[in-house]
Amino acid sequence: MKMEFFSVGGYSEVGKNMSAVKINDSIIILDMGFFLPALVDFEESGGERKNLTAEGMIKLGAIPNDKLLRPLKDKVKGIVLGHCHLDHIGSVPFSAPNYDAPILGSPYTLEVLRSELENERVSLKNKLLKINPNSSYKLDNVEVEFIHMTHSTLQTSLVALHTKEGTILYANDFKFDNSPVIQKKPNYKRLKQLGKENVIALVVESLYAHQEGKTPSEKVAREMLKDVMLSVENTENAIICTTFASHISRLKSMAEFGEKLNRKVVFLGRSMQKYINAAENLKLVELSKRHEVIGYSSKVKKKLSDIERHGRNKYLIICTGGQGEPGSMLTRLASHQLPFELLKDDHVIFSNRTIPVEINIRNRDKLERDLKNKHVRIFKDIHVSGHAYREDLRDLINMVKPKNIIPAHGPLEKLNNLASLAFDMGYSKKEVKIMSDGHSVEI
Ligand SMILES: [Zn+2]
Numbered sequence: 001m002k003m004e005f006f007s008v009g010g011y012s013e014v015g016k017n018m019s020a021v022k023i024n025d026s027i028i029i030l031d032m033g034f035f036l037p038a039l040v041d042f043e044e045s046g047g048e049r050k051n052l053t054a055e056g057m058i059k060l061g062a063i064p065n066d067k068l069l070r071p072l073k074d075k076v077k078g079i080v081l082g083h084c085h086l087d088h089i090g091s092v093p094f095s096a097p098n099y100d101a102p103i104l105g106s107p108y109t110l111e112v113l114r115s116e117l118e119n120e121r122v123s124l125k126n127k128l129l130k131i132n133p134n135s136s137y138k139l140d141n142v143e144v145e146f147i148h149m150t151h152s153t154l155q156t157s158l159v160a161l162h163t164k165e166g167t168i169l170y171a172n173d174f175k176f177d178n179s180p181v182i183q184k185k186p187n188y189k190r191l192k193q194l195g196k197e198n199v200i201a202l203v204v205e206s207l208y209a210h211q212e213g214k215t216p217s218e219k220v221a222r223e224m225l226k227d228v229m230l231s232v233e234n235t236e237n238a239i240i241c242t243t244f245a246s247h248i249s250r251l252k253s254m255a256e257f258g259e260k261l262n263r264k265v266v267f268l269g270r271s272m273q274k275y276i277n278a279a280e281n282l283k284l285v286e287l288s289k290r291h292e293v294i295g296y297s298s299k300v301k302k303k304l305s306d307i308e309r310h311g312r313n314k315y316l317i318i319c320t321g322g323q324g325e326p327g328s329m330l331t332r333l334a335s336h337q338l339p340f341e342l343l344k345d346d347h348v349i350f351s352n353r354t355i356p357v358e359i360n361i362r363n364r365d366k367l368e369r370d371l372k373n374k375h376v377r378i379f380k381d382i383h384v385s386g387h388a389y390r391e392d393l394r395d396l397i398n399m400v401k402p403k404n405i406i407p408a409h410g411p412l413e414k415l416n417n418l419a420s421l422a423f424d425m426g427y428s429k430k431e432v433k434i435m436s437d438g439h440s441v442e443i
């Protein structure tokens with residue numbers, strides 16, 4: 001068998017993840033992600049998103065350049081999405097129309113995708129096929145298996161492509177969390193079984209391959225939150241928490257501590273509403289029954305003036321904006337753009353980490369300056385990562401015993417960190433394939 005691997009996007013930057021595997025005459029695409037900073041740069045320099053075509057977005061570097069696959073498009077049998085983060089599904093509205101193939105994802109991933117498609121006003125011809133975690137689907141001669149995994153959002157899977165000649169395992173993104181707040185532990189049993197079968201290649205994220213040790217569990221983030229929310233005295237002031245809207249377990253912990261404080265919990269913002277609705281439609285969580293989830297801008301404004309009137313100390317506000325994104329709720333709160341004034345000694349809890357991209361670092365610095373000018377009390381880094389550290393990566397490799405390793409999810413410097421781990425474990429240079437965007441390799 002000839003197997004060819006395509007590193008379409010996400011191998012020269014952190015974002016726009018897209019890979020493809022060609023096995024005999026079938027191609028399976030893995031993820032179609034977005035690289036948001038490229039678009040933000042474009043908009044900041046006066047560009048208008050509505051004028052952008054898909055080709056224009058490729059030129060900007062906002063979506064993967066799939067020109068390598070276009071001549072082979074008749075061979076594409078499916079587009080498989082591992083989880084719902086935008087750096088993995090954000091380009092589906094623009095890239096999927098190039099292929100006459102179904103899109104496979106977990107129910108939650110597809111629920112989020114559906115609202116993305118609505119946002120972009122795109123209706124796809126591609127069929128959407130729901131695959132439950134820990135089940136399989138046959139595409140042509142390839143059996144696509146979704147293996148349940150933990151990450152910073154719900155229903156994340158490692159994807160195994162089984163062929164007659166062996167298996168390719170796609171592990172982009174994951175962490176090994178043995179005490180996740182929602183959902184079950186990773187399916188280690190299945191991973192160990194794979195180790196006894198024939199894994200030809202492991203495509204694996206390298207984002208934190210440099211970070212010694214094991215990624216702390218979500219349980220740890222929950223304890224950190226508990227500590228700042230329940231133990232730091234605040235009876236008179238506002239408490240505002242921010243995290244990624246897709247981090248449903250984190251949102252759940254925040255809401256529970258808000259209740260313990262006897263504060264009314266309000267989730268504010270369109271993306272909060274989007275990810276919470278998607279989870280509730282699938283009965284994965286129940287937040288809107290006990291709390292308010294407000295998406296529309298006019299309603300958000302009304303709520304904020306109510307809070308201002310009724311007493312800021314009676315509420316817990318949960319919103320986005322932890323990256324300091326212009327236009328996000330927290331940024332607008334910090335810069336007088338909403339009918340709610342932040343006051344001295346209000347609490348702002350950042351339950352996230354700044355994504356280390358220049359534009360995010362700049363935005364976040366500005367946000368913190370604005371907050372400090374208002375003499376707000378800032379609690380930072382109340383967070384644990386959703387990505388595997390070095391020892392988790394080692395454990396995964398030990399479990400599945402791949403013949404070849406393809407480091408993914410980052411530029412060369414990050415890919416090299418994973419390569420160095422592989423060399424440390426006895427892999428040869430030939431067995432570790434360092435790729436960059438827009439290339440392919442035979443395996
Ligand atoms: Zn992710």
Ligand SMILES: [Zn+2]
Pocket residue numbers: 017085087088172173409
């Ligand atoms: Zn990712």
